[in-house]
Amino acid sequence: MTRKKRRLMVLLLAGLGLGTATALTLTAFQDNLVFFLSPSDAMANRPPADRAFRLGGLVESGSIERTTGSDGRPSATFRVTDGPTSISVTYSGVLPDLFREGQGVVTLGRLLPDGSFRATEVLARHDETYMPPEVADALRRAGHWNPAQGAAPPAETWNTAPRQREGRSGG
């Protein structure tokens, strides 16, 4: 085999590998990208029930209810809010250690036709003061909290709190 032919072969192979990798990435992206939505976004877009997404916000005060699911598994129902909108979330599993009312939370799951959310995962980090950046962003977009002005206000005041003026971030 001549050197030229060999080089062509190598180039072809490399092209094939790269092409396959790109094609795989793109097709897998199409089906598996998981979007983050705040409750307001989710209610506005209403993603189809077969599309998983991440829903994040604050756990509404007084909304946690411990129940037993129809399959006998212990589960929990709570409402996730970003101020204007809140969505009822059902989760069957062990809640994270730091899961509590008023805390920022990110859940992964699907929106059911009745407008409630069935979560397969609840993420909360091992840190009491941690606010997931997406949640902070969602709260800021809802106009209720400027993260530059300190910690988030208590969740029970959310549905009644006056909207803050959209402050400049940073400052």
Next chain:
Amino acid sequence: MIPELGHFALALACVLALAQAVLPIVGAARRDPRWMGTAAPLAFGQLIAVGVAFGALLWAFAVNDTTVSNVVANSHSAKPLIYKFSGSWGNHEGSMVLWVLILSLCGAAVAAFGRDLPTALKARVIGVLGWVALGFLGFVIFTSNPFDRVWPPPADGRGLNPVLQDPGLAMHPPMLYLGYVGYAVTFAFAVAALLEGRVDAAWGRWVRPWALAAWCFLTLGIALGSWWAYYELGWGGYWFWDPVENSSLLPWLAGTALLHSAIVVEKRDALKIWTVLLALLAFTLSLLGTFLVRSGVLNSVHAFANDPTRGTVILVLLMVYVAGSFALFAWRAPKLAPTGIFAPISREGALVLNNLLLCSIAAVVLAGTLWPMFADILTGAKISVGPPFFNTATAPLAIPLVVAMPIGAMLPWKRGDVWAALQRLWWAAAAALVVGFLFLAALGYPVWPALGMAMAAWLIVGAAADIVDRIALFRRPAQAWQRARGLPRAAWGAALAHAGLGVTIAGIAGMGVATDTLVALKAGESTRLAGYEWRMEGLSDVTGPNFTARRATVTVLQDGQVVTVLTPERRTFQVDRQTTTEAAIHTNAMRDLYAVLGEERDGAGVLRLHHNPLAPWIWFGAVIMALGGGLSLSDRRMRVAAPAPKAATVPA
């Protein structure tokens, strides 16, 4: 006083690194032996200086010196001593000092063991390591000084994050860094070769042990991290495709490719440009990993320090190293003309395929890891890329890789015959088919886990077939033992490492049929899972050295016989004001029984119970892989200084 000494030692190391970065390289360019001769003493001096700095840091942690802000932020007097030590590298600043310490250790090792290296190449390699050390020492001193003082000193420290107080994680960063930094050495060899404009078989022989050692440590480091996630985070999984995990997998993929292509350089004097490129890539990906973990640009379950300025500095460092080395590559690579010629179907061809597939997997993982960041910057959309993406995108690339592994190992150099190789592998193929069908039909496994089992059998039996073929066990059984002894350790190591991957794949396949359940049990109540009866005996309070805990006692029975008593806990660390779940695991090497205690309601404890078949095999396989690498590393052909083995071993 001691912390100041440490700080001073760091500054001294920085100056030495500057000298090490300039003198030997200039000397090599001018062919001045005295200048080149400074390389080794400078490398030793740097090791001593960084060693002193690290010792000072350890001392500050050991005596709980609360005037040092790093100690205050990451330690507490009530912690066991081992976690005081591991706390010194369990934080951003300390881990960077460890990083530089390992780097200077590698530089000193090149200086000490590289007596047979050509002087100019050695000077250049140590010089390039000096550049790397300079960047990172500057980074430590100017943005993350571990010896910063606080005044007035607080009464005590704030403690180490409780999930990090764990023996597995105490060892995880040093292992991972030995791997990352090992690729700094292959990077230095690659840059030195580019500066020299020459890559030959001797270069390949020098690069391979470093690539191999780095690979072994990285394999162990990743396995430790995954094992820790499995038993400490209590989610029941072992790999979450988290950006931080991916950032350690990426250099591993590139490093595995490098390991294999370096063989071709050494044996056949081909694939030189490609190998140099891979060496650059492996280190680039290691740096990228460091950047991703530290900068907080990516949202991760276990991100390190979220400090944008540090991230920016590391990004600048990354750009300097990457842009510099790749520019050098573009400029000098055409000089490295290949000489060895081979047919596509040959050992070399198989190794090219291995490289191609490994790099494609790395590209896919990299795209999935970085895409959320780019999407955020470009469109503002908050996206995450989860396990489904990585599984669907990497499986079609990983399967051909695994299928080709035993065949490639069977092919001869230069020109081979796939059919002949397959004929020698027929019983591995038969084993794979039998195992696959057995799991599919008899044990009722779903398709993917059954396929995983078949591939595991293919790899393990294929590796055995390779050895059997080499020692001609069936053709000439009389001399088999002699031939086995004469077989180079590298051949044993390769077979062992390939089989180790098979064991890991078997473990992953086993986890594919793992079952779990969630129950709320009162004392005396029980539930069934996977043929076991799990009986809740009760809940109690326990006190540990620096935590209090709620503990559930769960007795696991099979056919009325007690198998084990599991005691999952929820620990509360007062100092850190944090709670962690402590999973209870019982293993018998074929399966894990895994219990996690959740909240309590009405006197009942919520338990998540898992039955994980073959789970320990995942990490066991990684240990076998690293052992195979170590065995290969002990091959006398790797020790360049060793005299060539005698033609025939002396018969007894």
